Amino acid sequence: MAEKVGVYVCHCGSNIAGKVDVEDVAKWAGEKVKDVAVSRDYKFMCSSLGQKLVEDDIREQGLTRVVVAACSPHLHEKTFRRACSNAGLNPYLMEMTNIREHCSWVHKDRAAATEKARSLVSASIERVKFQEPLEPMFVDVNRATLVIGGGIAGLQATLELADAGYPVYLVERQPSIGGHMAQFDKTFPTLDCSACILTPKMSEVGQHENVTLLTYAELEEVSGSVGNFKVRIRQKARHVVFDDCTGCGICVEKCPRKVLDTEFEAGMGNRKAIYMPFPQAVPRVPVIDTESCIWFERQKCRACEKLCPTNAIDFDQEDEMIEIEVGNIIMATGWDAFDTRKIPQYGYGRLANVYTSLEFERLCNAAGPTNGKIVLRDGKTEPKSVAIVHCVGSRDERHNPYCSGICCMASLKLGHLVLEKTDAEVYSFYIDMRTNQKNYEEFYQRLLGEGMRFVRGKVAEVTDAARKPSEQGKLIVQCEDTLVGRQQRFPVDMVILMGAIEPQVDAREMGLKCGISCSMEGWYTERHPKLDPVATMTDGIFVAGACQGPKDIPASVAQGAAAAARVAGMITKGKVMIEPIVASIDEEGCSGCRICNNLCPYNAIEYDAEAKVSRVITALCKGCGTCVSACPAGAIRGAHFSDRQIFAEIQGALWDAWQPRGGASEEAEAVPVSAP
């Protein structure tokens, strides 16, 4: 029976119609393409009136298939599937043709773009005729959630869910939760003490009955899919028995080995070989750094073991694998600081009094190595002048083209702290001041009032090569003041480099484990930049905080809460729809050759040794098609992507080159062989 296909070509305002002759495409499909019963063009197909067109035609004209030529199916496939459903047509009998991203937006030649649109529409028409009605499946959602990363975004997400009564696993790779926020002295623009507002949240998480906290732990592997993920976590060996440790700190006190703390103290202070990163660490259970511990180095010492009142030290402890099951995952893996050594002309690592912003945060932190006293590297001299250099590695095509977003405000905050604690003059070298959140511009005005000096220009160089007596013993900041239009040299005692916010070095790798993708820079890609900022293209995986892009604390907290709300919504609903676009194995055709067995990226294929056949675990299958193409027997079928559908689509795309299969060859007719 011939299908009755309805074709709907969208103008998308002028988005499509500007480059594709949509009226012509619709007219052509209606007149020239077989089995097309209705063909229309419409200004905005996604509007309720546009959808109604489809629904009415299905009801009144008895359409059996629908093709909507508009934008990407990412945007509106759901919309039109729902419209079909409303009118009683199975939603999987609708096919979307992307003539916006694939035609109008990428081509300049109107005639050629129109020709291509015709080809794509024809491909969809031929394909849709072979599409089959499919029924979505529903699976239960596991109520537990995994949050990866114990910075402020992860903490917020954890607390939101835990407070709502749902179990949360929080995994943090450092020995303590807290993230970068724990390193800061003050927060802008309110100048709250960072620790004062963070540590209550940390201890709440540490003690929450619904939170299972796994610090010093790494995500190893994620399998399964939305609603039912299986996660393997590596609990790194602390060499301290977690349950036996009381957190008294005697071991740390007595440990004879001091090393530079390059993590929490950003190289500004020391720690012991057995250590807690900072006094308010959660959990209060130290770890032994096996690379600096004397016992691990030369089998001597064991001071901590001898002195521990609860015998909690265990030098033989090994990494442990923990398997958990969760319904959703929130990635809140945060950011890394730009390595300022990559810009050698700024002198970091060569000129002693050039600091990174994180170093300076520790320097002016009351709990830091100098108890908050701002002094030069010699440990005693207070600087008389301080230069703060913006955009170090940001807005720089050689490093990161993007704006790190938070550095302008952080510079103002650091400038304020210098002005507050010292008599120094403070210079800010900026390209543009970006203070566009609530109360940020006011904070800028406040610093202008406090006497911080602003020089608009990108710093060319920081040097200790003096040209005149007044520059002797100083660091000279060379910069073109673009407001004055003149090269200037600023002799100062201290330089702070506001390094860029960068993705974690292993962000891409972590993303792959969860099946989410990254931008070119390495930020996790959200489902929609404006309308779906915390979901990802993988159902059940959400992102929050700076791992999705540079963010300050309020924005990270907001995203953490938003991700938690999305997860809570899923849990409350209880069931999640799984696309019926999955693979299935015809057991008669399967000879149990086992070629497919280790190919599935989602571990959705199991082998039944007794029946000697392989089977697809439908709930785990994502319909990627790997097994379908690998099955030598052709026994695995990928729903919605059958050979017939794909060949029809190709045939449709090549409609102008396609000719029906010819029967006789000319030769045979020309040469009869049997003489009468």
Add this chain to the structure above:
Amino acid sequence: MSETAVTKGKLAIYWAASCGGCEISLLGIDTKILDVAEAFDVVFCPCIADGKVRDMEKMQDGEIDVCLFNGGIRTSEQEYMARLMRKKSKVLIAFGSCASEGCIPGLGNLHNRDAIFEDSYQETASTDNPDRVRPQAATRVDEGTLHLPVFYDTLKTLDQTVPVDYYLPGCPPESPRIWEAIEAIVAGKLPPAGSVIGEHTTVCDSCPRTRDEKKIKAFKRTWEVIPDEETCLLEQGLVCCGPATRAGCGALCPAVNSPCIGCYGPNEGVEDYGARLMSALASVIDSEDPEEIDQIIEQGIPDPVGTFYRFSLAASYLRRSKQAVADGNGSSAAAADVR
């Protein structure tokens, strides 16, 4: 004359570009041939009994009940006979690999008429042909003009020439399978037209070897190893086509420690045998390094077409070497290739 005699069917068996193995296998049904004779009058079978084309031409259209046609279509005579048998038969069965998918003669599609003639009439060691004589479609002699069938550039399968009702796979089809097909024909229990009369699974199903997940570091050729007799040959690195090949033979080759070469063709629903098998083997190569993968393939599979398309080249999407057509003079054959 008895009742059965009156209703006796008419059976024809014809061969085109083939080796005769199909007829031997047909006779391999042994004494059951008597049962065949009871059910059918064999009206035409040039391989085992005298018969004339003109007798066929004189028959009514559709007078023959079943025609078992083996061999591909290489010459104009074969094409004429395919059309003739089609016209005279109610049911036309592509019998065996050659008629179904081209088989070994189909590998000639890697070349063209000139190249094949050059080999056959010039290059072979036993040929002495200083005048470079080649077969001609028409040759004038004193008595008049002699005709030979035209030799085409491209070997075609039976269904690329005339519509076919059923297919019986195998090179040759195994005798028990032939008997099962004949029984089905006699009982009128044939599957829907266009079907392959055969199983819907692959050779592995009848292979008793133990199978595990596959990870292949190197493909080996049969002369390089004496395989272990218990485990899957593919897992031992031999290119065993069993996973992609329709069952029906009873896994005869693996049973004697030799990999399946794929003579029973693709499984039900598979469009292109070679592509399927290649895709499957590519999936289990145990390397992520492109250079190593290239090396594994180059060393282990020196003849990809002969390995993956040994029986099915003519019926595949590749169909034939376009280059060989461009080099030769078979322009009309090339035109007919464009689907």
